[in-house]
Amino acid sequence: MVELQGVFARTEAGAAEIKARVLELTRAQRNLLIVIDGKSPIGTFAKIAGCAPEQMGEVLLPLIEHGLVAPISSGANRVTVQSQPGSGVALPAGVSPALALVALAERVFDKRAGPVVLKLEKAADSGGDLLAAAESAAKLAKLTIDEAKAQDFLAEARRLISV
Amino acid sequence: MQLDVITIVGLGAVLIMLINLFQVIRLKAQISGGVVGKSWNVMILLVVLFAAGYMILPFLATMPVETLRIIVSMILFFGAIYVLVTIRLIYGIIRELSA
Numbered sequence: 099m100v101e102l103q104g105v106f107a108r109t110e111a112g113a114a115e116i117k118a119r120v121l122e123l124t125r126a127q128r129n130l131l132i133v134i135d136g137k138s139p140i141g142t143f144a145k146i147a148g149c150a151p152e153q154m155g156e157v158l159l160p161l162i163e164h165g166l167v168a169p170i171s172s173g174a175n176r177v178t179v180q181s182q183p184g185s186g187v188a189l190p191a192g193v194s195p196a197l198a199l200v201a202l203a204e205r206v207f208d209k210r211a212g213p214v215v216l217k218l219e220k221a222a223d224s225g226g227d228l229l230a231a232a233e234s235a236a237k238l239a240k241l242t243i244d245e246a247k248a249q250d251f252l253a254e255a256r257r258l259i260s261v
Numbered sequence: 262m263q264l265d266v267i268t269i270v271g272l273g274a275v276l277i278m279l280i281n282l283f284q285v286i287r288l289k290a291q292i293s294g295g296v297v298g299k300s301w302n303v304m305i306l307l308v309v310l311f312a313a314g315y316m317i318l319p320f321l322a323t324m325p326v327e328t329l330r331i332i333v334s335m336i337l338f339f340g341a342i343y344v345l346v347t348i349r350l351i352y353g354i355i356r357e358l359s360a
Binding site: 210213237239240241242243244245248 | 291292293294295296297298354357358
């Protein structure tokens with residue numbers, strides 16, 4: 099049983115896995131690995147990881163078993179989660195907007211997120227304008243994945259970036 | 262089968278159409294939906310029809326004139342649809358990119 103108030107951090111292996119995608123992680127596991135920040139209680143990541151809080155245990159345990167994340171405290175250094183009024187997504191403290199966008203893309207487009215995620219990661223790596231990258235990724239999604247989901251993604255992305 | 266210029270051109274057309282078929286199916290994996298995805302299924306269907314239609318090219322000489330006329334008119338008809346779908350697709354892409 100995972101304590102939802104527990105705080106976990108990404109290990110070096112976890113950071114490498116985000117780029118390499120060697121392990122066959124589920125969408126929720128990958129999202130959680132991306133947004134986990136070593137500051138916020140694990141329970142606060144449920145929504146952005148795309149799973150219910152009671153499912154966090156089954157999402158988190160494989161990450162711990164693979165050594166991708168590790169507990170760092172019992173919640174003593176907890177950081178308050180910022181939330182945007184009217185926003186469906188809360189951006190946990192310490193999570194970069196670029197990583198949150200990647201997690202959002204994987205949540206919205208599911209298995210078809212590949213090209214959109216690549217585009218976002220490329221923009222993040224080059225330090226480009228994140229909003230422009232999100233708009234460009236949404237256009238790509240509108241052309242090749244799903245028009246309605248692309249609009250949802252762009253609306254959520256704009257909220258995330260403005261947090 | 263007589264190997265004259267018409268047959269060689271026909272076999273070339275079949276070969277190119279089979280390459281088109283391979284590419285249009287392979288690209289489908291990257292285009293699961295959206296503006297392009299909607300047109301892509303129609304394009305796959307048309308390329309399959311063309312590939313099937315082109316297969317008869319090497320046997321043209323043995324066919325009755327009436328059958329030949331029907332086949333040629335069908336190929337021209339679906340060719341026109343293919344061009345229409347392609348133009349609309351390009352227009353849709355330009356509209357999305359300039360939005």
